[in-house]
Amino acid sequence: MFEFDELALYAGDEIEITKDIIITQPTLKQIKKFGERKYFNSVQTFTSVGADMKWQLWDMGIDYTKIDDFDLFVQYISQLVSSKKRIYTELINDKEKYANILSSLSQEDIEDMQKNPLELILKDLDFADFIPLKAKYSEDVEQVVLYHPKKDITINKIIYLQMTEVIRKIHGFKRNNEIPANEQTKMDLIEDARDEFNLAKNKSFKSVILPLLSTLKVQSGQWGNDKIWDTKINEFFYDIKRAGHIQEAKMLLQGAYSGFTSLKGVSNDKINMFADL
Numbered sequence: 001m002f003e004f005d006e007l008a009l010y011a012g013d014e015i016e017i018t019k020d021i022i023i024t025q026p027t028l029k030q031i032k033k034f035g036e037r038k039y040f041n042s043v044q045t046f047t048s049v050g051a052d053m054k055w056q057l058w059d060m061g062i063d064y065t066k067i068d069d070f071d072l073f074v075q076y077i078s079q080l081v082s083s084k085k086r087i088y089t090e091l092i093n094d095k096e097k098y099a100n101i102l103s104s105l106s107q108e109d110i111e112d113m114q115k116n117p118l119e120l121i122l123k124d125l126d127f128a129d130f131i132p133l134k135a136k137y138s139e140d141v142e143q144v145v146l147y148h149p150k151k152d153i154t155i156n157k158i159i160y161l162q163m164t165e166v167i168r169k170i171h172g173f174k175r176n177n178e179i180p181a182n183e184q185t186k187m188d189l190i191e192d193a194r195d196e197f198n199l200a201k202n203k204s205f206k207s208v209i210l211p212l213l214s215t216l217k218v219q220s221g222q223w224g225n226d227k228i229w230d231t232k233i234n235e236f237f238y239d240i241k242r243a244g245h246i247q248e249a250k251m252l253l254q255g256a257y258s259g260f261t262s263l264k265g266v267s268n269d270k271i272n273m274f275a276d277l
Contacts, residue, residue: 004166004169006169009025009166009169009170009234010234010235010238011232011235012025012027012232012234012235013025014123015166017159017162017163017166018153018159020151020153021122021125021153021155021159021163022122022123023121023122023123023163023166023167023170024120024121024122024123025121025170025232025233025234026039026120026121026232026233027229027230027231027232027233028209028213028228028229028230028231028233028236029229029230030120031120031209031233032209032229034119034120036205036207036208036209037205038117039120040208041117042081042117042118042121043118043121043167043171043173044173045077045080045081045117046077046081046118046121046164046167047164047167047168047173047175048072048077048176049069049072049175049176050064050065050066050067050069050072051064051065051176051177051178051179052176053072053076054189054190054193054194055190055191055193055194055197057072058190064190065179065180065186069160069161069164070157070160070161071144073160074132074144074145074146078127078130078146079127081117081118081127082116082117082126082127082128082130083113083114083115083116083117083126083128084112084113084114084128085113085114085126085128086128087113088110088113088114116128121167121170125148125153127146129148129149129150129151130146130147130148130153130155131146131147131149132144132145132146132147133145133146133147133154135147135154135156143156143157145157169234170233170234170237171233171234171237172237172238172241209236212236212237212240213228213236215240215243216228216236216239216240216243219243238277241277242277245273245275245277246273248270249270249271249272249273250273252266252270252271253271
């Protein structure tokens with residue numbers, strides 16, 4: 001497990017994985033400007049494992065229960081969370097061949113192709129600049145890694161796991177550890193995931209931050225206070241959890257004092273407002 005300072009994370013400090021790989025935290029204002037949907041899609045995709053891509057992998061002939069997290073990242077996820085600047089460069093370099101495609105692109109499309117989906121969380125790193133490379137660690141151990149030729153940066157399995165651990169911690173994500181009990185259950189889960197995706201893709205995006213931000217502002221009496229937009233994302237999510245925990249502790253204690261609730265069997269952490277979350 002990668003050790004990092006949780007207080008520094010709460011303060012919004014940069015977390016150094018290596019001297020070249022640094023995890024940064026955006027403010028709510030930066031996420032709003034970048035695009036909330038795009039931001040959460042990218043960080044959720046980056047931290048995805050096989051269980052999060054059941055039907056997509058199955059359609060590619062891959063059993064999601066058997067693919068390693070890092071292999072999935074190198075082969076597929078890294079491409080999903082990189083800019084499309086390579087594709088745009090290819091189009092520009094052969095304008096005659098791709099004239100129809102180029103004419104159909106708006107200025108917004110062109111800017112979007114060159115935008116790094118992870119630019120708010122990974123400092124100065126775009127996975128479009130990395131290439132898969134075989135690295136030999138010993139005579140018998142060989143591993144495919146991602147390599148940045150210009151900056152001489154290597155992302156191996158250990159570094160990848162450290163990156164995902166920090167990014168999950170920042171956003172309060174949990175790794176999807178779902179394991180089907182048998183083959184039939186696995187197939188049912190694959191089809192359920194496919195149906196869920198098809199239903200969701202036709203729905204308009206609902207803000208993740210808006211209801212949480214509104215709740216926090218109302219509870220803390222910060223109406224009209226623009227400073228809250230400068231809050232870093234980990235502090236924001238942590239405070240939301242803390243607010244919910246305090247509310248639950250108050251209700252349990254009030255219920256116990258009034259005689260309507262028994263605290264027998266209730267963990268001390270449940271009624272301790274200062275408990276670790």
